Amino acid sequence: MTRFLLRRLMQSLVLLWLVSIIGFAVLHLAPGGPLAEFTLIPGMTPAQLKLIAHQMGLDRPLPVQYWEWFRRMLVGNWGRSYRDSQPVLDVIAAHIGPTLELMVSSTIIAVVLGTWVGVLGAIRRYSVFDYLATVGAMIALSIPTFWFGLVVIYIFSVKLAWLPAGNLYTVGNGSFLDYAVHLIAPSVVLALVTIAIWSRYLRASMLEVVNQDYIRTARAKGVPERTILFRHTIRNALLPMITIAGLQLPTLLSGALVTETVFTWPGMGRLFLDSIGYRDYPVVMGILMFSAILVLLGNLIADLLYAAADPRIRLD
Amino acid sequence: MPDDARSDLRLSPTMDISRLSRRRLLGATAAVGASGLLLPGAARAASAPPKRPTGHVVIGFSQEPTVFNPLMPHIEVDQGVHWNLFSPLWLANEKGDLVPELAAEVPTITNGGISKDGLSWRVKLRPGVKWHDGQPFTADDVKFSFDLLNNPKFRAWSRNGYELMRDITVVSPTELTWKMSKPYAPMVSILCWTFMVPAHILGKAADPNTSPFNQAPVGTGAFMWKQRVPGDHITLAANPHYFGTGPYLEEIIFKYIPDLTVMFTQFQTGSIDYIGLQGITADHYNQAKKLKDRVVVVGPAPFIESITMNLSKPQFKERAVREALYYGMDNKTIVEQIYYGLPKLTSTYLPTQSWAYNPHVAPHVYDPAKAKSILDAAGWKPGSGGIREKNGVRLSFQNSTTAGNHVREQAQQLLQQNWQDIGVEMKIKNMPPAVIWGDYFNMSHYDSVMVGEDFMTGPDPDVSQYFLSSAIPAKGGAGQNTMEYVNHDVDKLLTDGAETFDRAKRKADYWKAAEIIRHDLPQLPIFQYATIEGTKKNLIGYKPSVYVSTNTWNVNTWYWAA
Numbered sequence: 001m002t003r004f005l006l007r008r009l010m011q012s013l014v015l016l017w018l019v020s021i022i023g024f025a026v027l028h029l030a031p032g033g034p035l036a037e038f039t040l041i042p043g044m045t046p047a048q049l050k051l052i053a054h055q056m057g058l059d060r061p062l063p064v065q066y067w068e069w070f071r072r073m074l075v076g077n078w079g080r081s082y083r084d085s086q087p088v089l090d091v092i093a094a095h096i097g098p099t100l101e102l103m104v105s106s107t108i109i110a111v112v113l114g115t116w117v118g119v120l121g122a123i124r125r126y127s128v129f130d131y132l133a134t135v136g137a138m139i140a141l142s143i144p145t146f147w148f149g150l151v152v153i154y155i156f157s158v159k160l161a162w163l164p165a166g167n168l169y170t171v172g173n174g175s176f177l178d179y180a181v182h183l184i185a186p187s188v189v190l191a192l193v194t195i196a197i198w199s200r201y202l203r204a205s206m207l208e209v210v211n212q213d214y215i216r217t218a219r220a221k222g223v224p225e226r227t228i229l230f231r232h233t234i235r236n237a238l239l240p241m242i243t244i245a246g247l248q249l250p251t252l253l254s255g256a257l258v259t260e261t262v263f264t265w266p267g268m269g270r271l272f273l274d275s276i277g278y279r280d281y282p283v284v285m286g287i288l289m290f291s292a293i294l295v296l297l298g299n300l301i302a303d304l305l306y307a308a309a310d311p312r313i314r315l316d
Numbered sequence: 317m318p319d320d321a322r323s324d325l326r327l328s329p330t331m332d333i334s335r336l337s338r339r340r341l342l343g344a345t346a347a348v349g350a351s352g353l354l355l356p357g358a359a360r361a362a363s364a365p366p367k368r369p370t371g372h373v374v375i376g377f378s379q380e381p382t383v384f385n386p387l388m389p390h391i392e393v394d395q396g397v398h399w400n401l402f403s404p405l406w407l408a409n410e411k412g413d414l415v416p417e418l419a420a421e422v423p424t425i426t427n428g429g430i431s432k433d434g435l436s437w438r439v440k441l442r443p444g445v446k447w448h449d450g451q452p453f454t455a456d457d458v459k460f461s462f463d464l465l466n467n468p469k470f471r472a473w474s475r476n477g478y479e480l481m482r483d484i485t486v487v488s489p490t491e492l493t494w495k496m497s498k499p500y501a502p503m504v505s506i507l508c509w510t511f512m513v514p515a516h517i518l519g520k521a522a523d524p525n526t527s528p529f530n531q532a533p534v535g536t537g538a539f540m541w542k543q544r545v546p547g548d549h550i551t552l553a554a555n556p557h558y559f560g561t562g563p564y565l566e567e568i569i570f571k572y573i574p575d576l577t578v579m580f581t582q583f584q585t586g587s588i589d590y591i592g593l594q595g596i597t598a599d600h601y602n603q604a605k606k607l608k609d610r611v612v613v614v615g616p617a618p619f620i621e622s623i624t625m626n627l628s629k630p631q632f633k634e635r636a637v638r639e640a641l642y643y644g645m646d647n648k649t650i651v652e653q654i655y656y657g658l659p660k661l662t663s664t665y666l667p668t669q670s671w672a673y674n675p676h677v678a679p680h681v682y683d684p685a686k687a688k689s690i691l692d693a694a695g696w697k698p699g700s701g702g703i704r705e706k707n708g709v710r711l712s713f714q715n716s717t718t719a720g721n722h723v724r725e726q727a728q729q730l731l732q733q734n735w736q737d738i739g740v741e742m743k744i745k746n747m748p749p750a751v752i753w754g755d756y757f758n759m760s761h762y763d764s765v766m767v768g769e770d771f772m773t774g775p776d777p778d779v780s781q782y783f784l785s786s787a788i789p790a791k792g793g794a795g796q797n798t799m800e801y802v803n804h805d806v807d808k809l810l811t812d813g814a815e816t817f818d819r820a821k822r823k824a825d826y827w828k829a830a831e832i833i834r835h836d837l838p839q840l841p842i843f844q845y846a847t848i849e850g851t852k853k854n855l856i857g858y859k860p861s862v863y864v865s866t867n868t869w870n871v872n873t874w875y876w877a878a
Binding site: 031032033034035036037038039041044045046047048051052055080083084085086091094095150153154157158161164165166167168170171172261262263264266267270271273274277278279 | 372374380382383389391468469471472473474475525526530531545546547548549551567569571572573574575577578581582584585587747748749750751752753754755756757758789792794
């Protein structure tokens with residue numbers, strides 16, 4: 001186990017280093033740059049622009065800039081945002097809360113609903129419900145999140161006035177209930193795709209397990225259907241879902257990109273978009289590294305959980 | 317990807333909302349009145365501001381303000397916040413009149429504040445003004461602010477005008493004088509947008525570029541810094557010791573909503589009280605007018621939409637080509653079909669509201685037959701594929717604008733068709749804002765761009781930054797003459813106009829310059845923008861103005877009708 005963890009840690013570090021090099025290169029090779037914001041100010045002189053580029057360290061060769069960034073990262077200095085000169089970690093910290101809130105609530109919704117739809121679809125295979133669920137999942141997967149978000153806002157906020165049209169909370173209120181009400185629409189919108197994916201995978205996984213010999217044996221022994229379903233089928237069918245959950249982590253982060261924009265949710269997704277728009281290199285790199293770490297961590301946890309849940313798996 | 321406007325870096329060259337003209341504005345107001353929205357006018361007039369600051373206003377912006385040191389490089393939404401935290405020496409109100417703020421009076425040659433030769437300035441300050449932290453505001457702060465702008469280590473937002481200042485002398489806590497190295501009339505206007513910063517805080521900063529002040533500003537404005545939630549909103553609280561009118565609101569909140577459709581929805585549902593930059597999109601205008609309990613105002617904006625050409629490219633060197641292109645553009649259809657008839661057609665670069673606007677400049681005429689005959693006469697003969705050629709140069713060029721700006725893209729397609737009809741090929745190549753508005757535009761790497769620009773110097777009609785031959789960045793000049801336009805008569809007129817304080821003389825110079833530029837056509841103007849903004853019906857005090865870049869310049873006088 002320790003050997004496994006050490007090996008994974010080494011692999012992860014190498015991977016992170018590669019991610020940082022590729023990310024840095026792509027970011028800097030993309031046309032445009034953070035100076036675009038300054039060049040348009042009337043009266044800006046080339047001399048002033050040079051000074052700004054120098055102060056930002058943009059006038060040095062790329063490998064030198066990368067080395068500077070890398071050296072600082074090693075000692076835990078993630079740099080400062082070009083936009084508001086705040087330390088990158090502070091900027092990320094300020095945006096991570098809303099994103100986590102959204103991710104946790106939408107994951108709960110997705111897992112609960114996805115499991116229900118998936119299991120029911122599998123045990124009532126080819127029923128009306130199953131067909132509806134299949135078609136529903138297709139639709140959910142093909143609807144653009146942006147459009148769906150706007151439709152939800154239009155129906156529930158503009159027409160019915162049941163839910164707020166986005167935002168984290170009402171300015172000047174900020175009670176728990178207020179937060180919760182604001183969370184409903186964005187988490188449902190964000191959960192939609194995950195519900196579809198989760199339910200499809202679970203249905204398939206269930207069907208596979210149902211045809212296993214041990215289920216037939218259990219049935220032959222006269223085990224009640226309920227027990228077969230809950231003790232034997234679902235538990236086994238959920239195993240591969242651990243991996244899928246681990247893989248879903250980046251999807252949730254990127255899904256939040258669009259959802260956060262529609263619902264004016266000040267999270268990581270929007271920060272990432274804005275930072276790319278402004279070519280705020282330190283923040284973009286920061287988010288990139290942060291997400292890479294999250295993804296690696298997600299996979300590691302999934303592997304560990306898998307091993308814990310399935311005695312057939314040995315990590316060493 | 318969500319939206320066009322959101323991704324724009326700066327507003328001026330990239331504003332995509334269609335905007336209204338004055339003539340149209342009257343019509344629109346009448347329509348609004350007819351739909352019952354003018355009724356509250358009576359109620360509005362009757363209600364008086366509250367005795368104590370009451371309530372709060374949520375202001376929606378489609379870009380996030382992130383720069384709070386007003387002397388550092390910033391964009392329009394940043395300035396929208398600066399107006400409330402800081403004060404200039406004086407400002408231009410919505411009518412264009414100069415009103416003293418931190419100064420006791422606006423210096424003129426008549427009142428002796430500016431010497432007859434325009435070289436010596438004397439400014440008297442309003443006594444008893446305090447910074448938000450309670451320290452007195454004095455002439456030292458003004459001197460410090462000017463010095464900081466000229467400090468070579470400081471990332472100054474602009475040095476235009478300030479670099480001419482010499483011998484800034486503090487005479488007393490409420491008076492200072494300085495000399496100018498040459499007379500420069502736009503200086504009065506530049507100072508309208510120059511916010512004073514505190515010497516007692518920034519003076520002690522080791523590096524003013526990274527001082528904590530930049531994220532916790534202390535000003536003299538009607539509102540004080542309270543809180544910033546990055547990526548979401550900024551809260552300012554009423555300054556109880558404000559020297560001017562108001563404030564009547566307890567708090568103002570600048571809410572960042574990156575998508576214009578989403579911002580409009582939040583205006584509909586009431587999450588925001590005022591929909592500011594970049595306002596309501598033209599395609600939502602009809603819907604907005606019908607909203608209950610909202611007032612939608614179509615106001616003029618100083619931006620001019622035009623096709624800007626790079627005159628150093630062989631296709632555009634000849635005036636005949638540019639003239640033919642202008643005759644070949646169906647600007648009326650662009651405004652009416654694509655911009656819902658809201659902005660006003662123009663053939664020059666100043667907004668109609670400016671005192672230097674020349675109403676006699678030849679209007680634009682759409683005449684493809686004439687365009688063809690001009691090109692024929694100039695020797696541009698149809699070649700392969702019907703595209704005209706002359707001396708090996710094909711009349712074919714690229715046109716670029718901010719990618720994802722759907723409205724502009726439609727206009728581009730229309731122009732492409734228009735020009736194809738006269739044997740000219742235009743290829744569309746759009747780019748993200750950080751790409752197009754960087755070196756590509758600034759260092760004149762482009763063929764032609766579709767862009768909305770405010771050519772004035774603050775509220776002053778001096779357009780030297782855009783048309784002087786010494787303002788070409790690609791040739792090392794300071795300015796925005798990226799089209800590389802060179803006309804020495806224009807140089808002289810603009811320089812003379814900026815050096816005299818006599819408005820009649822300036823006007824004559826600027827009218828002449830406008831005529832020459834209309835004749836030379838370094839850029840092909842299409843229309844003047846109009847902002848479509850709105851407030852809740854019972855929010856009183858909002859006044860759109862062409863003399864500011866953001867209409868949050870007077871929030872100190874805003875209040876909720878009882």
